[in-house]
Amino acid sequence: MVARADPPNEPDNVVPSPDQTSSFNAAQMQELTRQLIDEPGGPHAALAAIAQFMQQHGGFSSGWTRRQPVLLPRRSEPVYFVVRVELNNTHPPIWRRLRVASDLMLSQVHEILQIAMGWTDSHLHHFEMGPGARDLHLQPFLNQFDLDEGEEGLLEEQVRLDEVIASEGDRLHYIYDFGDNWQHTIRLEKILPFNQGDPVAECVAGRRACPPEDVGGIGAHQELLDALAGRPPAGADEEWLEQLLVWLPDDYDPAAFSVVEVNEQLLAGPLPDLANWHPMIADLLDRYRGGPLSPLGRLIKQATSGSTELSDAQAQAAVHRYQHLLRTIGDGVKLTAAGYLPPRIVHALYTELGLQQRWFGAGNREDQTLPVLDLRQTATALGLLRKQNGKLSPTRFSVKHLDDPHALLAHIGSRLPLGRPYERDAGLLALLHAAVGQRLEDPDQDTGAVLTDIGWRVSGVTVQQAARQWTWPTLRALEMLTAGTADPELRATIARSLLYRGSPPAHRG
Structure with a gap:
């Protein structure tokens, strides 16, 4: 039996706005402070105490509002901003030094930060204007998710980097994953000339790998580092630490960082305009709740980067x-x-x-x-x-x-992928993998993970096992189209041509 799992009522990393909660007065704040001081057990116990207290007293006060940030004037000509990006409260420090064009939009800076730090763009984020320390009374810049939730304010995709930092020492704040609450400080160190043709972003230095996604925040990350170093913190939950080490990716090295690898990814560029591609691609990425740097986003970027033209x-x-x-x-x-x-x-x-x-x-x-x-x-x-x-x-x-x-190929592409809804999702993933040169008889191991993440469930077997059968209606057709060639690049081009929806090129012999 195949079923789509019910979506959660709301994402697990959504922070409620202050005006959605009820009163929480000064006396109650003092009581909570005393309780936190007396509460042993570190940050996890403190968070539990906060949650319990808010449940009893109804949350924070709605008596304060968040004001709009005031933008700086744009520069007449772009320059290079040399910025240091630091993941706050990490010991040893995790940081990157970047050279970025001043006329980038904040939505572009977000993708650059994800690549440079090593995140996977699997959670929500916000930029908050400086130029000094974080001001919680200042509204963050909004993204598409905020708009969908009915928020009003300045959109990050309409705000340039030089409108939020301008002088050496200015700071911009970037918060990623509201659950783990990774807070980054972006400080402008130097301003350099920018020449036409220069890369819009380049990493020049950095230290240490970013924490694994969903590790639990700064406190849990520090406990992980201590455990890896053979010095688990006193009073730590040994069973939890053991589970954490088992869960940890096999290739995780907290000291690892490569400027070369970061710059290779930065040169790959952003996602193309998906309006020129099969409409199911953008829909699948939306249901996956992933960005350009998520595993699915990277697959889409690679699958849409080659030629679509057939003679x-x-x-x-x-x-x-x-x-x-x-x-x-x-x-x-x-x-x-x-x-x-x-x-x-x-x-x-x-x-x-x-x-x-x-x-x-x-x-x-x-x-x-x-x-x-x-x-x-x-x-x-x-x-x-x-x-x-x-x-x-x-x-x-x-x-x-x-x-x-x-015309026959364009028609066939308009009908693919084939089958029931779950077969069409699996078939689209198969086409994307074929477009990057994967052999049809070697289904990718990530297919089952993506199908699970967008809500598909099956009884008796794993989704990954079922995916092999679900892709078959589409792969049978693709096999008919690629059977005449053993050239892997031509087979990939045929797959890309079936996914492409832009203006067809002039036919050539």
Whole structure:
């Protein structure tokens, strides 16, 4: 049984705005302070005490408001800002020194910070204006999630970096993952000339790896470092530390950092305009709640970065099997009583398309000749053939565009991925992996994780195991289109062309 898990009522890292909570007066604040002073056990116990106290007294006061930040004037010409980005309260310090163009939008700075620090863009974030220490009475800059929640304010994608920092020493604050609450301070150290053609962002120095995602915040990260160093903190929960070490990624090295690797990722650039690609791609990324740097975001970026153009000869070779099937069917063929192609048609397709090279048997019964069965079934699912009153006939589109391989490919791309909703999600992931050059017979291990994260569940087996079957309706069609070539790059280009929705290039020979 396949089911979609119910989505949570709200994300687990959403911070309520002050005006959504009830009163919390000064006397109660003093009481809470005394309770925290008396409470042993470190930050986790303190957080538990806060949660319990707020449940009893109804939260913080709604008597204060957050004022809008006042932007600085934009520079007439871009310059380089040399900034030091530090993850607050880390010991030893975790920091990066970046050279960034002053005219970048904050939404672009967000992606740069995610790459430079090593985060995966799996949680919400906010920028807060300085130029000094954090001011909790100042409203953060908003992102798309805030808009969807009905917030009003300044959008980060409309605010330039030089509108929030301008002079050496100015600070900008960046908070990532409101649950773990990773607070970063971005301090402007130096202003340098920027020349046309220079990279808009470059990492020049840094120290240490960022904490693993979802480790639990600064306190938990410090406990992890102590445990890795063989000096677990006094009074620490040994069972929890043991579970934490088991959960830790195998390749995690807290001291590791590479300027070269960061700059390679920065040069890869942002996601393309997904309006030019299959609409399911943007929808899948939205349901995954991931950004450009999430595992799915990285896959999409890689899958959409290559050529989508096929020559006339390459397009012709890709649709050859379907064209041959349509010409063999002609005006229509009466199916057998069991609903299969007649033996003479099956045998003609089997021999003329050279399918005996990947199958065995006489090749005259469709139910025993899988390559022919797959060809006919996928052609029907793709809207190239239709079955009516025991007869198989070409569709109007097929008749009109039989001799136009590019039109056939565009039509096939419009019908992919195939199947039920969960098969379509799995099929789209299969197309993306094919577009980066992955072999069709090697399903990616991340497919099951993505399908699980967007809510799919199945009984009896894991989602990863089920995904192998769910991708099959789409992969059968893709196999028909790529069977004529062993060139991995051409196979990837065919997959990208099926996903592309932009203006078609001029056909070439």
